[in-house]
Amino acid sequence: MADAIKVLIVDDHQVVRRGLRTFLEVQDDIEVVGEAADGAEGVDRAEELRPDVILMDVKMPGMDGVDALRRLRELDNPARVLIVTSFTEQRTVVPALRAGAAGYVYKDVDPDALAGAIRSVHAGHILLQPEVADALLSQEEANSGPGRAGSLTDREREVLGLIADGRSNREIARALVLSEKTVKTHVSNILMKLDLSDRTQAALWAVRHGVTG
Numbered sequence: 419m420a421d422a423i424k425v426l427i428v429d430d431h432q433v434v435r436r437g438l439r440t441f442l443e444v445q446d447d448i449e450v451v452g453e454a455a456d457g458a459e460g461v462d463r464a465e466e467l468r469p470d471v472i473l474m475d476v477k478m479p480g481m482d483g484v485d486a487l488r489r490l491r492e493l494d495n496p497a498r499v500l501i502v503t504s505f506t507e508q509r510t511v512v513p514a515l516r517a518g519a520a521g522y523v524y525k526d527v528d529p530d531a532l533a534g535a536i537r538s539v540h541a542g543h544i545l546l547q548p549e550v551a552d553a554l555l556s557q558e559e560a561n562s563g564p565g566r567a568g569s570l571t572d573r574e575r576e577v578l579g580l581i582a583d584g585r586s587n588r589e590i591a592r593a594l595v596l597s598e599k600t601v602k603t604h605v606s607n608i609l610m611k612l613d614l615s616d617r618t619q620a621a622l623w624a625v626r627h628g629v630t631g
Contacts, residue, residue: 422449423540426469428460428486429453429502430478434525438473438502441529448536457486464495471536472499476514487517494598496586498539502527515618520584521545542584544621569611575629577604581617582624 425448427435435453442448452467454460457474458481464472472490476483487499501514501522511522520539523532535545570578573594580590587601594601605617614620623629 422447423471423536424449424451424467424469425536426451426460426463426467426472426497427453428455428457428463428472428478428483429475430455431475434475434502438532441532442536444529445533448533457481457483457489460486461489461493461495464490464497465493468495469497471540472497473502473536474499474514474519476501476503476505476510484513484517487514487519491518494587496588498542498584500535500539500545502532515546516616518617539584544584544618544625546622570608574604574608574611577601578608578620578624578629581605581608582621582629584621 425442427438427450429435429438432455435455439450439453442450451469452463454463456478460472460474461481474483474486481489483501490497490499498520499518501511501519502525503511503514503522504525505511514522521535521544523535523545527535538545576594577590580593585593587598587605590596591598591601596604605620608620609615612620612623614623
């Protein structure tokens with residue numbers, strides 16, 4: 419299973435973790451490499467195991483899923499995070515997406531759909547329901563029209579396109595033969611020029627306005 423997608427499960431309910439593991443162990447291309455019972459342990463395990471995809475609950479005691487996501491981004495951990503939640507309210511899901519999650523599924527998801535979602539976010543896609551995408555874009559639409567793209571340099575447009583493809587700073591640096599520090603500077607400039615708050619909004623903006631890698 420050298421080429422399998424490595425998955426870490428972070429949820430405070432053992433029954434849920436066991437159920438998710440059972441779903442995934444029958445998949446030839448997915449390997450569950452570990453589990454964690456809260457956000458803090460999830461961050462530690464993510465740093466130790468370096469999974470490709472993290473299945474993350476939102477509501478957990480101690481450090482919740484949103485704070486864990488923020489910490490993973492601070493550490494520049496390259497794992498793609500898929501929120502697995504029983505909550506359907508936008509006020510629960512949207513903060514996690516703003517914190518850097520690549521998408522979300524519900525805990526009663528069909529096993530095949532869960533495996534498909536893992537493969538999708540691992541490939542760099544963003545998994546959003548239309549109503550949640552609209553909520554994320556509402557602020558952007560008010561402040562950032564397509565005309566703002568004209569303020570981007572050619573290099574910044576390249577970086578933005580790769581963000582839309584789901585690439586990490588490390589992957590962007592490798593693709594464009596730049597240092598990670600330079601890529602971080604470009605990302606900061608892009609967010610400032612487009613008046614966006616995070617990479618998820620930048621990716622959605624890029625897709626909406628046709629800026630692709």
